[in-house]
Every structure is written in structure tokens, then in C-alpha cells.
Amino acid sequence: MILVTSGQRDERGFDACVQFAWLLKARGHAVIVDAASAPESLNRSQKYEAAPFLAEPGDAPLSQVLVIGAQDLGQDTLAALRDLRLPAQCRVAALGCFADVQARISATARLAYVLGRDPVVVDLLALQPKPIRDHQLAPLFVPPAAGLRPPDQPLRLLLVVPPEALEEADALPVIEALSNQPAVELCVVTAGRGKDMIRSSRYSDLRVLGISEFPAPVMAGMADAAAIFGANMPGERIAAMALLLMRAGGVVIDCTDKGAIAATGAPVLRGPRGLASLAPFLQTSVDPNRAALAGEMAADGWLQACAIERLEKALAPPPAAPPPPAAPPPPRRGKARAPDHAPRTLFMPTNGVGLGHAQRCAQIAAELPDAAQVGFAAYPSCVPMLRARGHACLPLVPRSDRHGDDYANDIVNYLRLSQVVRPGDRLVFDGGYVFDSLYRTIAEKRARGIWIRRGLWQAGQLERTPIEREAVFDQVIVPLEAFDELNTDYSRGPRVHRVGPVVQQGPPAMARDALRAGLAERFDRGFDRLVVTMLGGGEAADRSAQIQTLCAQLAGRGDCLHLVVVWPGAKVAPGLFGWENTHVVRTQNALSLAMASDLLVSAAGYNSYHEVLYHRIPAIFIPQMASYMDDQERRARAASDRGCAVTVLAHELLLLQREVAAFLDGSRATELANALLALDLPGPGNRAAAAIIAQEGDHGG
Numbered sequence: 001m002i003l004v005t006s007g008q009r010d011e012r013g014f015d016a017c018v019q020f021a022w023l024l025k026a027r028g029h030a031v032i033v034d035a036a037s038a039p040e041s042l043n044r045s046q047k048y049e050a051a052p053f054l055a056e057p058g059d060a061p062l063s064q065v066l067v068i069g070a071q072d073l074g075q076d077t078l079a080a081l082r083d084l085r086l087p088a089q090c091r092v093a094a095l096g097c098f099a100d101v102q103a104r105i106s107a108t109a110r111l112a113y114v115l116g117r118d119p120v121v122v123d124l125l126a127l128q129p130k131p132i133r134d135h136q137l138a139p140l141f142v143p144p145a146a147g148l149r150p151p152d153q154p155l156r157l158l159l160v161v162p163p164e165a166l167e168e169a170d171a172l173p174v175i176e177a178l179s180n181q182p183a184v185e186l187c188v189v190t191a192g193r194g195k196d197m198i199r200s201s202r203y204s205d206l207r208v209l210g211i212s213e214f215p216a217p218v219m220a221g222m223a224d225a226a227a228i229f230g231a232n233m234p235g236e237r238i239a240a241m242a243l244l245l246m247r248a249g250g251v252v253i254d255c256t257d258k259g260a261i262a263a264t265g266a267p268v269l270r271g272p273r274g275l276a277s278l279a280p281f282l283q284t285s286v287d288p289n290r291a292a293l294a295g296e297m298a299a300d301g302w303l304q305a306c307a308i309e310r311l312e313k314a315l316a317p318p319p320a321a322p323p324p325p326a327a328p329p330p331p332r333r334g335k336a337r338a339p340d341h342a343p344r345t346l347f348m349p350t351n352g353v354g355l356g357h358a359q360r361c362a363q364i365a366a367e368l369p370d371a372a373q374v375g376f377a378a379y380p381s382c383v384p385m386l387r388a389r390g391h392a393c394l395p396l397v398p399r400s401d402r403h404g405d406d407y408a409n410d411i412v413n414y415l416r417l418s419q420v421v422r423p424g425d426r427l428v429f430d431g432g433y434v435f436d437s438l439y440r441t442i443a444e445k446r447a448r449g450i451w452i453r454r455g456l457w458q459a460g461q462l463e464r465t466p467i468e469r470e471a472v473f474d475q476v477i478v479p480l481e482a483f484d485e486l487n488t489d490y491s492r493g494p495r496v497h498r499v500g501p502v503v504q505q506g507p508p509a510m511a512r513d514a515l516r517a518g519l520a521e522r523f524d525r526g527f528d529r530l531v532v533t534m535l536g537g538g539e540a541a542d543r544s545a546q547i548q549t550l551c552a553q554l555a556g557r558g559d560c561l562h563l564v565v566v567w568p569g570a571k572v573a574p575g576l577f578g579w580e581n582t583h584v585v586r587t588q589n590a591l592s593l594a595m596a597s598d599l600l601v602s603a604a605g606y607n608s609y610h611e612v613l614y615h616r617i618p619a620i621f622i623p624q625m626a627s628y629m630d631d632q633e634r635r636a637r638a639a640s641d642r643g644c645a646v647t648v649l650a651h652e653l654l655l656l657q658r659e660v661a662a663f664l665d666g667s668r669a670t671e672l673a674n675a676l677l678a679l680d681l682p683g684p685g686n687r688a689a690a691a692i693i694a695q696e697g698d699h700g701g
Contacts, residue, residue, distance in 0.1 A: 499685030
């Protein structure tokens with residue numbers, strides 16, 4: 001295990017340690033960074049980025065300690081090294097840019113004093129006389145990167161632009177025109193202010209990344225080329241990304257004001273300084289020559305001096321673990337390169353409790369051809385149901401008020417996903433908000449991301465973040481609503497696929513009578529009418545008043561059996577257990593009870609709504625309308641306007657009583673049953689969704 005620490009234990013030093021750790025990890029080394037050196041001021045992205053490396057140095061035996069920025073050694077660093085009490089077999093190396101021989105001798109002496117032995121000292125200026133960026137702290141030596149897509153595919157271009165350049169009057173229109181070229185897949189990389197500027201502009205559809213949103217190896221894996229604008233190289237992260245891209249045979253275009261990158265001797269193309277000139281430059285100088293440029297990169301002497309192999313030789317560390325197999329992204333079009341392993345499919349259903357999402361994923365998973373290669377990463381609320389259906393589950397950590405950050409659980413989930421997802425695997429997400437854990441895992445592992453995205457978002461609910469993160473997915477599967485007016489396109493393009501509604505298959509019709517007989521025996525009473533209420537466990541909205549109203553109305557009816565159906569583990573109000581004719585049933589098989597009922601009172605979530613329609617169940621819908629949910633009222637009214645269901649809003653308790661009476665004593669059930677039978681519904685999309693997931697990948701990174 002290698003420990004990376006910095007001469008100064010401050011925010012810049014810590015960030016440099018993490019960046020260097022990512023480069024060592026890409027080479028195949030096991031690396032840690034001292035958790036005690038993490039400053040309290042870390043932002044969200046920095047916490048995710050550092051999480052894979054943070055550890056207590058005493059938790060694992062160390063083979064080597066690397067001190068970067070050794071030209072400026074602080075007392076905190078020296079004290080921490082002394083407290084490690086390193087064994088003799090642990091090698092210590094100091095890496096720095098030493099101004100002169102005296103600076104090197106001074107650093108050697110100070111380290112030798114606290115260590116009790118001389119460290120190996122590497123002067124980065126001697127090893128790399130003209131680095132790509134001056135005053136570097138993290139050593140800018142990079143491992144071989146994964147190969148690029150074939151040159152006949154669209155050019156994935158990272159456009160690195162400072163915020164001030166985006167403020168120019170024609171900047172965003174020019175960038176939009178470039179992004180609309182079919183030969184270019186554009187991603188803008190800028191600082192936080194520039195990202196906010198794009199998001200709040202009329203050009204918010206542009207794909208944009210914060211300059212510190214991903215570590216350098218991940219950013220390099222997203223691109224075939226990078227065009228860098230501004231006064232000079234904007235930071236060590238972009239410098240490392242550029243080096244990795246060049247080692248992969250990619251093209252770095254120096255569009256800085258005075259050619260600051262080209263002046264270092266780096267094998268870059270000197271490009272235009274104006275954004276408006278970039279498109280013709282790509283067409284004439286880059287696109288026709290991509291294959292030739294890749295060959296030139298491999299033979300360039302300056303680039304070979306930046307290879308991490310040279311640094312490893314200078315450090316003379318123990319033999320490195322073999323690097324993980326490179327998984328160059330196969331082309332988006334045409335036949336993909338076969339991965340080195342059979343791709344696994346990991347479903348991640350969420351948000352909130354996630355039961356509806358998990359049920360939908362389970363229906364699709366049942367249609368996949370190789371069940372042995374299918375698993376789930378799910379919250380504890382969903383795990384019992386999924387395991388009961390035979391699926392292996394990776395438990396995720398739910399959010400808790402006890403966490404210091406509201407995303408602390410997601411950092412843990414990110415680490416768990418990173419351990420199980422391999423390059424080329426399929427990661428299938430069903431939910432509304434694309435969590436950082438998912439977003440980063442797909443990008444870092446170069447997995448094939450697939451988003452099962454429901455529609456019918458409420459007005460004002462559509463934020464830029466979910467749709468902006470669509471770009472990390474290779475495919476977006478949109479299960480349709482039953483009725484056309486409920487379907488809305490939030491994005492378009494070849495990656496977006498519409499399929500029919502995903503619907504759970506129910507038991508055969510003959511099972512209805514057997515189930516009702518079993519209920520009569522279980523509760524030791526006969527009944528003529530079965531009323532089933534499924535209004536959730538209160539996570540989205542409290543429906544206790546509506547359930548109590550139903551219990552009171554049915555208490556005096558000896559011909560009725562009323563079942564309040566909840567999911568195992570759901571909280572149930574104690575007052576429900578005292579009503580005559582009412583019983584609480586905890587089950588994972590709610591559909592069978594709904595199909596056996598004479599009246600179903602249900603929320604109008606996607607799954608339950610379509611089960612009502614496709615299985616022709618007479619129902620009263622009471623929509624759930626939490627701010628983060630889909631527009632259940634609109635969905636319910638689409639059915640009631642057609643006369644095939646009844647919609648009752650949460651506050652309409654008297655209307656609820658009248659409608660229940662109309663079902664039990666009038667002809668409402670017959671009217672709805674006839675309307676349901678007359679519906680012409682689209683075919684279920686379970687199998688079509690599974691076919692999209694199972695097809696050979698065309699991942700483009």
C-alpha cells in the first residue's frame with residue numbers, strides 16, 4: 001500500500017495528493033491518503049473524489065510513502081511522518097521541484113531527522129525539464145490511457161473555456177453551433193461561475209462540466225480531443241487530463257492566448273484563439289488526421305518523458321500490481337468491441353423508499369436472457385422483495401438525519417458501487433434524480449449506463465440537473481403512459497427509446513375465487529364484497545384520514561371485508577387495528593388482492609395505475625401529490641375522464657364516502673368494468689425494455 005502525503009497539509013496540498021492518487025490508481029497501485037489531512041472546507045465534488053483513498057495510515061501495512069511538494073515541508077507533515085513510526089522495509093520518497101541543490105539538501109535533512117533514515121529524493125525538474133504546467137505540486141506523470149474510439153466516429157471534444165470567455169457576446173451562440181455539428185459530441189468544461197452562467201442562459205441544453213467535477217483520468221476517458229482556451233493551462237487537473245489524452249492518442253489543441261502549452265514542447269496542435277474559428281479548424285486540421293495524429297503521439301519524445309513508468313523507475317518502488325484491463329469505449333454506431341468479461345447487469349432502483357421503481361425493474365429483469373448475470377443495488381426497503389424473486393442484492397445506505405451532509409450516504413453508496421461495477425457492465429437506473437454515486441460510477445468505470453425514466457413530471461419539477469446528467473447514459477428507456485396526452489418528451493435523440501407501459505403480470509383469473517376463499521378462512525368470516533385499500537405508508541403524503549373514513553364507513557357492513565394493504569416493514573397507525581371488518585395485511589403480492597377485490601382504493605402511482613387499467617380492476621384513485629413525485633392527479637383524471645376509474649382528491653372525504661356507496665350499493669362497479677373492457681391500451685413494454693438493456697453495448701463514454 002502506498003501512502004501519498006504533501007509537504008504542506010493544506011487544501012491545495014490535499015487536492016494534489018488526491019489527484020496524484022487517481023493517477024497511481026489508474027496505473028494499478030493501491031493508494032491511500034491520510035484522512036486526517038483532509039481540510040474541513042472540502043466541497044461536495046472533492047469529498048466524492050477523495051472518498052476512495054481516505055484511510056488511517058495505521059489500518060494497512062505500508063510499502064511506500066510518497067511526499068509530494070517536498071520543496072516546501074511544513075511542521076504538520078513532518079510531525080505526522082514521525083508519528084507513523086514506519087518500519088525499515090517501508091520506503092519513503094520525496095518528490096519536489098527544488099530551486100537549487102541547497103533546497104534539495106534541506107528537504108533531505110529535515111525528512112531524515114524525523115524518519116531516522118535518508119529518503120529517496122526525486123527532483124521533478126530534473127526528471128521532466130519542461131513540464132506542461134509550471135509550479136506544479138502533484139507530479140504530472142501519467143499512465144497509459146484507454147484507447148480511443150475509431151476515427152470514423154463523432155469526435156468527443158472537451159472545450160475547456162474560462163468563465164470570462166463565455167461572457168463575450170457571441171461565445172455561447174458559437175458554442176451551440178459547434179455542438180449541433182453531427183461530427184462533434186461537445187462537452188464544455190469551465191469553472192463554477194461559467195457553469196452557472198450556461199445553466200441560467202437560453203443555451204442551458206449545452207452539456208457542461210465543472211472544471212473540478214471529475215478527476216483527470218475520468219475526464220480523459222470522456223474525450224477524443226480537448227481544446228483549451230484562456231491565458232494558460234488552467235490548473236493541474238486539466239494538465240493531467242491533457243497528458244492522459246495525448247498518451248491515449250488523442251488530440252490536444254492549444255488555443256491559449258500566447259500558445260503557453262505548445263511552448264513547453266508538448267505535442268499539441270496550435271489552434272485558433274477565437275471560439276468562432278474552432279469549427280473550421282476541427283474540420284480541416286483535426287478530423288481528417290486523427291489516425292495519423294495518434295501515431296505521432298505514441299512516438300513523441302516529450303510525451304514519453306511524462307510517462308509514469310519513468311517516475312516509477314526513479315522511485316524504484318516494489319513491482320506495481322498489474323493495471324486493470326483497459327476498456328476502451330466501443331463506438332456508438334456499428335458493432336462494439338467485445339468486453340474481456342461477460343457484462344453483468346446491475347439495476348439501481350430509487351428514489352425515496354423506491355418500491356415502485358424496484359418493482360418496475362424486477363418486471364424488466366424477468367425478461368432478460370441471462371438471470372445469473374443480473375443483480376440489484378437497492379435500499380433496505382426493497383431488498384426483501386428482490387431477494388424473494390431470486391435476485392442478488394447489494395444493499396445501499398439510505399439517507400439519515402444523523403449524517404453530517406445530506407449526501408453522506410450517497411458517498412458510501414458510491415464506494416460500494418465502485419467495488420462491484422466493472423468496465424463494460426450495464427448499470428440500469430430507475431428514478432428521477434441521478435445521484436452522484438451513479439453518475440460518477442458510470443463515468444469512472446466506463447460502464448454502459450441505462451436510465452429507465454418515468455414521465456409525467458409536475459410543472460416546475462423539471463430541473464436542469466436530471467436532464468443534464470442524461471449525457472452520461474448510453475440509452476434512456478421511457479416507459480409510456482397508457483394514454484397519449486400523458487406522454488411528454490423531455491429529451492430527444494437516438495439514445496432515447498419509448499416502450500409500452502411496464503406492467504406486472506397478475507395471477508390467472510381462476511385464482512380469484514381461491515384467494516377470496518382463503519381470505520374467508522384466514523379471517524374466519526364470510527363476505528360478499530372485498531374492498532382493498534392501498535394508499536401507501538405515508539412517506540409521500542399522510543392518508544390516515546382517508547383510510548379512517550373508509551374504515552368507519554365499512555364498519556357497519558357485515559357483507560364487506562376491508563383490507564388495508566401495506567408493504568412489509570411499513571409503519572401502520574395503531575388506530576387501524578380496532579375497526580370492525582377491517583384488517584391490515586402486509587404483503588409483497590398486493591396485485592393478487594387488488595385483482596380479487598370488488599373495489600380498489602389506490603394511489604395513482606405508475607405501477608398501481610397501470611395494473612388497474614391492464615387488469616381491468618374497478619378503482620377509486622386518491623392521488624399522492626408530494627412535490628418530488630410524478631403528477632398523479634393528472635394521471636388519475638385521464639382515467640376518470642374516460643369513465644374507467646373515479647378520482648377523489650385527498651380533501652374530498654364526503655365525495656369518497658358517496659363513491660364507495662355507489663360501488664357497493666349502486667352500479668358504479670359495473671359501469672367502470674364495462675369502460676375498462678372497452679379500453680384500447682398499448683402493448684406492455686417489459687420485453688422491449690429488456691431487449692434494449694440486453695443488446696450489445698455501444699458505449700461512447
